[in-house]
Amino acid sequence: MSGNPAKRAMFVLAVPALLAGCTAVIDRASFFPQLEPPPQAVLQPPPGYRMMEAMLDLPGLGRVHAVRLDNPASETVIIYHGGNGSFVAAQSRGAAALAATTGADLILYDYPGRGGTDVPGTIEAAIATGPALLAAFRREGWIGRGPLFAYGFSFGGSQAAAMARDGAGFDGLILEGTASDIAAVGRNFVPWIARPFVRIRLDPALARFDYFGYAVSARAPILLISSRDDRVVRPRNMRAFAAQLRAQGRTVDLVEIPGGHGSAIGEAQGRAAIGAFIARLSRR
Numbered sequence: 001m002s003g004n005p006a007k008r009a010m011f012v013l014a015v016p017a018l019l020a021g022c023t024a025v026i027d028r029a030s031f032f033p034q035l036e037p038p039p040q041a042v043l044q045p046p047p048g049y050r051m052m053e054a055m056l057d058l059p060g061l062g063r064v065h066a067v068r069l070d071n072p073a074s075e076t077v078i079i080y081h082g083g084n085g086s087f088v089a090a091q092s093r094g095a096a097a098l099a100a101t102t103g104a105d106l107i108l109y110d111y112p113g114r115g116g117t118d119v120p121g122t123i124e125a126a127i128a129t130g131p132a133l134l135a136a137f138r139r140e141g142w143i144g145r146g147p148l149f150a151y152g153f154s155f156g157g158s159q160a161a162a163m164a165r166d167g168a169g170f171d172g173l174i175l176e177g178t179a180s181d182i183a184a185v186g187r188n189f190v191p192w193i194a195r196p197f198v199r200i201r202l203d204p205a206l207a208r209f210d211y212f213g214y215a216v217s218a219r220a221p222i223l224l225i226s227s228r229d230d231r232v233v234r235p236r237n238m239r240a241f242a243a244q245l246r247a248q249g250r251t252v253d254l255v256e257i258p259g260g261h262g263s264a265i266g267e268a269q270g271r272a273a274i275g276a277f278i279a280r281l282s283r284r
Contacts, residue, residue, distance in 0.1 A: 006241050024059040024188045027223035032084075032121045035113045039090040043108075046099035055116055058138040059126055064133055065115035068142045069095055071107040076104040076282050079137070079163065082176075083262065090117050092196075101275045107142055108261070109133065123205055130163030142266030147171045147282040151274075153262060154178050154233065165214035172281045173218060174274060176225040176264045179237040180212035180244070180276025181259040188234055212244065221251040223277040225264045232261040253277065 045051040052068040064258030069087055078098065082091070088108045095106055112121040119125050138144050149172045152160025155179025164170040179185055181198045190200075215222065222245060226238035235256055242254040257269040 009232065023199045023201050024186065024190070025201050026182055027206060028090075028121075030121060030150075032112070034125070036085065038114065039087050041087075041092065042048050043067060043089050043095070043160060044092040046096040048072075049099060049106075052142075054140065056133065058119065058129065058132040058136060060162045061128060061132055062117070062119040063107050063119045064119060064129070064136070066107060066109040066137070066274065068140075069099065069108070070128035071099065071103055071105055074103050075144060075150070076102070077107060077108045077146060078102065078104045078135075078145050078151050078174075078278070079109075079160070080150045081150065081152040081159040081163070082111075083154035083156055084111075086111070086153075086156070087177065094265050097271070098151075098274070101265070102273045102278045104278065105113045105142075107137060118233060126159075126209055127162065130159065130165065131168065136164050141236065146277075147172060149193075149278060149281075152176070152178060154262075155266065158214075159184055161211055161214035162209070166217050168217045170218055170220045171194055172220050172277060173215065173222045174225065175215075175269075177227060177230055177261050179233050179236075179238065179241040180215065181237065182211075182244070183239055184240070185233055188232065188237070193217060199247060215245060216248045216250060219253070221277075221281060223271055223273065224251070224252060224254045225273060226256045227259045227261060227263045227267075228256055229260045 007196045046132060047071060048071065050070045054066055055063045057063055072074050082153050088110050091108055097112035098106060110117040112119050119129055130196050140152050148170050150164045151174040153176045157175040160173060164173055184198045224238050224242050242252045245252045255273040257264060257267045
């Protein structure tokens, strides 16, 4: 549910700096979505769905632009967290595919600087936004007593985990093309010829955002979807992520599908895995 793969990259490192040697630092500018021109598109609800749009106030943080796509026949809710190239306005095709696959209500929202969202793009705000936004969705009545899932793609995987942390009541997490080892993902952007000469260092400020700890503390089953030709978050990154989560006692299904970064909704195997995961956990 995103655009150009180059714009969807979870973390972007400057190649000239890497080729200069020594150390490349992954900092806030690498982690947060970069501002891009808004798409020339308008979100269209999937067939049979009703669309509600709101600017939600998060006290002490700002406002977030969010949309609810409601299937009157469903009590299941999926909150979708896009990659760093995502805009709600451009999600019509992906939302339609996810709706056809699951039949669930969908909630989409825009990151800072997009669609009117004015929450600051800081580590502190990113840590606080997930629980505050979840509370706002509940206040609006967009989340009821039915099954609740978080779907995070690429950068959005970290945001999904941050929202679901501390046993926030999610029945499952779907994490596509994403991994919590930021440095390992960063190394994927280093040209092979330069790898012996380059070290990847994580800015300590960024380390406060505990993606892995959030996923563990969510205490929900996790579906990891890895695309075999993904050059942004490679299958080995996701296999390592799965092993680390299982070592902490989490229930993890890892599915490898054809395609590149962000291919899950476009591939029959990806849709089948998502549909089966939602259906199984919705019956609990």
